Amino acid sequence: MKKSAIRTLCIVVSIVTIIILAVFALVFNQNIIIPSITSLVFIILLVIMYNNSENEINDNIKAIENSIETSVSELIKEGSIGLIVYNDDYEITWMSPFFRNRNINKTNEKILTWLPELQDILQGNEDRQVVSINNETFSVSKKDNSNFLLFKDISLETKLSKRIEEEAYVLGMINFDNYDEYRDNDDEVTFINSYIKVPVINYLKEHDIVYKSIRSNRMILILNEKNYKELEEDKFSIINLVRQEAKKADIGITLSIAFARGSQNLDELDGEVQSLMELAQTRGGDQVVSRVIGKEVSYFGGSSEAKEKRSRVKVRVIVNSIKNLINNSSNVIIVGHKEMDSDCVGSALGASDMVLSLDKPSYIVARSGGIESMISDVVFKYSHALNAKHKLISENEAMQLLNDDTLVIMVDHHDPNQSNGSELLKKAKKIVIIDHHRRKADLSINPLMLYVEAAASSTTELITEFIPYLPKKFDISEQEANIMYLGILIDTDRFRVRTNARTFDVLKTLRTYGADPSACDLLAEEPYANVLARTQIINAAKQYREDIVISSMSEGTYQRSIASQACDQLVKIKEIEAAFCVCLTANNEVIVTARSNGGVNVQTIMEKMHGGGHMTAAGLQRKDTTVNRVSNELINVLNELYKGESNESNIVE
Numbered sequence: 001m002k003k004s005a006i007r008t009l010c011i012v013v014s015i016v017t018i019i020i021l022a023v024f025a026l027v028f029n030q031n032i033i034i035p036s037i038t039s040l041v042f043i044i045l046l047v048i049m050y051n052n053s054e055n056e057i058n059d060n061i062k063a064i065e066n067s068i069e070t071s072v073s074e075l076i077k078e079g080s081i082g083l084i085v086y087n088d089d090y091e092i093t094w095m096s097p098f099f100r101n102r103n104i105n106k107t108n109e110k111i112l113t114w115l116p117e118l119q120d121i122l123q124g125n126e127d128r129q130v131v132s133i134n135n136e137t138f139s140v141s142k143k144d145n146s147n148f149l150l151f152k153d154i155s156l157e158t159k160l161s162k163r164i165e166e167e168a169y170v171l172g173m174i175n176f177d178n179y180d181e182y183r184d185n186d187d188e189v190t191f192i193n194s195y196i197k198v199p200v201i202n203y204l205k206e207h208d209i210v211y212k213s214i215r216s217n218r219m220i221l222i223l224n225e226k227n228y229k230e231l232e233e234d235k236f237s238i239i240n241l242v243r244q245e246a247k248k249a250d251i252g253i254t255l256s257i258a259f260a261r262g263s264q265n266l267d268e269l270d271g272e273v274q275s276l277m278e279l280a281q282t283r284g285g286d287q288v289v290s291r292v293i294g295k296e297v298s299y300f301g302g303s304s305e306a307k308e309k310r311s312r313v314k315v316r317v318i319v320n321s322i323k324n325l326i327n328n329s330s331n332v333i334i335v336g337h338k339e340m341d342s343d344c345v346g347s348a349l350g351a352s353d354m355v356l357s358l359d360k361p362s363y364i365v366a367r368s369g370g371i372e373s374m375i376s377d378v379v380f381k382y383s384h385a386l387n388a389k390h391k392l393i394s395e396n397e398a399m400q401l402l403n404d405d406t407l408v409i410m411v412d413h414h415d416p417n418q419s420n421g422s423e424l425l426k427k428a429k430k431i432v433i434i435d436h437h438r439r440k441a442d443l444s445i446n447p448l449m450l451y452v453e454a455a456a457s458s459t460t461e462l463i464t465e466f467i468p469y470l471p472k473k474f475d476i477s478e479q480e481a482n483i484m485y486l487g488i489l490i491d492t493d494r495f496r497v498r499t500n501a502r503t504f505d506v507l508k509t510l511r512t513y514g515a516d517p518s519a520c521d522l523l524a525e526e527p528y529a530n531v532l533a534r535t536q537i538i539n540a541a542k543q544y545r546e547d548i549v550i551s552s553m554s555e556g557t558y559q560r561s562i563a564s565q566a567c568d569q570l571v572k573i574k575e576i577e578a579a580f581c582v583c584l585t586a587n588n589e590v591i592v593t594a595r596s597n598g599g600v601n602v603q604t605i606m607e608k609m610h611g612g613g614h615m616t617a618a619g620l621q622r623k624d625t626t627v628n629r630v631s632n633e634l635i636n637v638l639n640e641l642y643k644g645e646s647n648e649s650n651i652v653e
């Protein structure tokens, strides 16, 4: 019950009692004045006592409030807390001694003229804001509906926490890529030591980084966040320096650097730096890979194409482990990427031949997920020969065949989202990946073996290299050899890109199995509709800058392969370094294909939009969006990348 109600009740009860007593006295004519006065006094006393106890509580609260106000006003007076009073026009009318002590006087000025960042707090969007004035940091707060601001100096706390942050450990690792190739040549080792290792060591010393060589080609680095930030600001210039020096001497040495951050546990940083180095290596080296544990990986550099670094020994070791995995499986299912291309079909057939030579049941998922038009015509043409040997199935059929001992081999891709067996991969217990696309940071699956060689022309090249180590009964039919040859032909744009000595070795092998280059030329002939579509994309190309073109196809649908070929042709045009095509596919997906001559790293551009690929060939796909929206996003990424340089382009209308 409320206090006021109790009080009212008391008064009512006392009045009623007096009236009853008076009536009683009149009616019975008795002398009851003394008892009635006694009760009345008693009731009045009760009321007074009650009121007194209430007053006491109120007095206490008032006293506390007063003392708080006194201590706040005391703090304001002695200058520990700053107070600013302002009028309805947000003009400062009074500043407490706190500001005078700091030689700040802004009386009669508008708050926002002095500290524009305080707009949020004045509008009531924020309760507290941090501002810095003359190199000191203040926390500013405001009580609702009041017209004063409280300032607290938090410079010391800020400085301390910044210092703790700066002094956090970072563990790094440097790898001299391809060093093994030069180990046996004394002259080259001398060159590397004096022209490459010395500048690296000087660079480390210059930035106060502690280093220790752990092998002739590796160093461990110990540094803190402050050193690291300096390197990042310097854009890890040592990477470019090493590449240029090595190029002058025609030596294929580059640097890979990994940095693990964000933990004070050295064991954890050590584990992380090892796996980041592995990532840098499978992405082709010549780059910095850095990660704050638990966050996304950042990449820097990576401007030279992957160098050949798989030795014959490595190939033999890989084949033997794959053979073991196949021998220990009940059956093998081979999956490719969605919309299989020639390299994907060719490498799947080669992998299936490998499984058959080991007498294990083999299946290829090729009846779902799509096959690109050119190669699907070829598969149809050769269907008799192919079906006699291989079991081409759909993903649903594969799900029926899957058991705990099934080995799933992913060819020509390593991202389960791009797979024509993505559901299968979720359930598979044993997975092997064979691919030539630069590796993405996180795989989201845990393969038993990962053979990703960014330096190879094609997955077909990797699989054909297995042949010398496979059983004698291994065989490739003439039709298969043609498809595999086509795979390399197309992935290398007719042996013009990503083609090296190993590629020609493999072509020679395929030739001996009956691959016919002129027959393949005919197979690669394309329908008129494809030529037309490609020409449309080329015609639509607009210059983003002098050396970068974008074709944004807001109407019609296009095949991914056609878009890539159009970009391939665009970058062959003089002075054009990179080409992007944004278009819609028949599956209602918006795709971006990107090609480069090497001057622009399209992989990192696509990665900024959550796509991936190689430095010279990359892309992405998106559902539930429009070509214009993705084009604008691409332009924003380019604008961000070339910020500060002229020729910024505008958004597509």
Ligand SMILES: [Mn+2]
Binding pocket: 343, 344, 412, 436, 458, 459, 491
């Ligand atoms: Mn491929």
